[in-house]
Amino acid sequence: MKLLALMKKEFHRFFHDPRLIITMLIPGLLIFCIYSILGSALWGEDETGYSFHVYVSGESALGTMVEEVVGDGWKMTPAEDIEAAKKQVEEGEATALVVFSEDFDEKMANYTPASGESAPAIVIYYNAADEGSLAFYQLATTAFDLYEQQISNKFNIVPHNYATDTDIVTSMMSGLLPFLVVIFIFSACMSVTLESVAGEKERGTLATILITSARRSDVALGKIIPLSCISAIGATSSFLGVILSLPKLMGMSIGGFMTSFGFVSYLALFLLILSVVPLIVSLVSVVSTYARSVKEASAYTSVVMILTMVLSIVSAFISGIGDWIVVVPVLNAVVCMQSILTGSMMIWQTFVSVGVNLVYTALLVFAISKMFSSERIMFGS
């Protein structure tokens, strides 16, 4: 009951103060604007002006089908020299190369999985680092998949991606994004928590609550839960800002960028973010409870934030960190997000990291309630 009243008060405080709501949402908006502007400056405005150039080798009715799906503005040329065509795709001169295996249509019509032979194949050479190439790959595979579903799995699609791990797309996405996410979570948590915990302590409104018969643990949870929810809004806003503007920054279409992960990856990313928010809120709350003023608290918090930033960027760019990282709070999320973005997610890592972060949060909440009972910390004059 008392916990509920404490939580309601915290939400009331936030949602009835337009100033606080705006400061929570503005970072996301700013990120979106700045990155988008930066992206357009970097990549120019002619997003529709590409000349797409797809090579096709081998004969198949499916080739014409893809041509129809893709529509105008795409030039399909029969490939005279496959090796030359591959080289062009790799170097970005051609959009993609589609190779149908020999007598594809005939084999597809007669193929039975029971025969034990390998199914006829379509090999698609493309470069995921290139917006046009990736978009073509996605359109073509979607079309093939749809067709294949009607004829009950009679051929294989073999993708061949020329984009390597060192490509700017993957390294930006997998290295920078988790780092940015952590910074945005941190700043979202910092703005509300400093104000609500250190601010209330400094102004003497927290002590007023501590002289009531409310339990210390309720007072601590009554801060952490609402502040986490509020920070999650800010973190989500910043996260959306990044997700929606990064493709522009990298000269890709939002759709192409988004479809490069699946639903599970999104869910895992979101869970990781949600587990880091209460952890950082609790961390900032511990610091805020300890500090004597908002000024002191923000000085300490900045140190913690810089430390987290440095460690995040280090763990994001060091390859081959051991599995032990899952027990390190916050950094476990950075590394997990990174592996999600590079497509090498391990489900157990994500779950363990989320769990570990929640355990740390619980420990910190316990520490805060102990600190609330400490006369030296609360009334040390």
Add this chain to the structure above:
Amino acid sequence: MTEQAIFPEMGEEIVRAEGLRKTFTLSRKQQKIEKTGITRKTAVDGLSFSAYRGQIYGLLGPNGAGKTTTLRILSTLIRPDAGDAFVCGCSVLKEPQKVRDKIGFMTSELKLDGFFTPDYLFRFFGEMHGVDKDTIEKRKTELFSRFGIDKFAQVRVKDLSTGMKQKISLVVSIVHDPDVIIFDEPTNGLDVLTAKVVTDFLAELKNMGKSIILSTHIFSLVEKLCDRVSIIIDGKSVADGTLEDICAGDTLESKFFEIYKNVKGDEL
């Protein structure tokens, strides 16, 4: 008027302090401020006293005598190193939660968040003390009209006058109808009008049958309000009794300095 109010000596004992002691470890910064190299400071040194129902009890002493520390012990914000205190029979050491529901603690250090309205704050603190909703509403209507807050019930506290703010703090701190009200330096730092609001409020609380313990260094405040008084010097009670007994025909001020001289020698 109850019998207890007419015959104060016969009033039931409501707060009892037994040999309270509190020693602080001074930080380096505090040592500099206190201009000593001593690392420990005994703020309260074996203090005992009793306060009775329906009366106002005053702790009178100079700055640094240990008054605030004593009141913080009574209100369970800090724990004594030795001794114990009982509020309505509940030990501050063993049943702090119960004690908190029996007292209203007021000091200038405890503030209300000016963002909220008196109405919201009253309900919130009522819930914090576990008072049920109907009782909160009943008490709110009664207290708000009694102290003239009703017209401002929906105005944010930060937009109200200092006197009104003070009244709201006072009313909110008795939302749970505590038997004992503890008040540290009631008029310190207040302008004359707000100070009057506070002293009138205390007199009103006494009329309502509440027991009050206050600390102050102002003689006139004790003379005006208190039934009993304890003179505190260096954490010890050096005189304790009814106002008449202590003064013995003299003014409180001259009596105080007489006692002070006896205790501390000639240093003033």
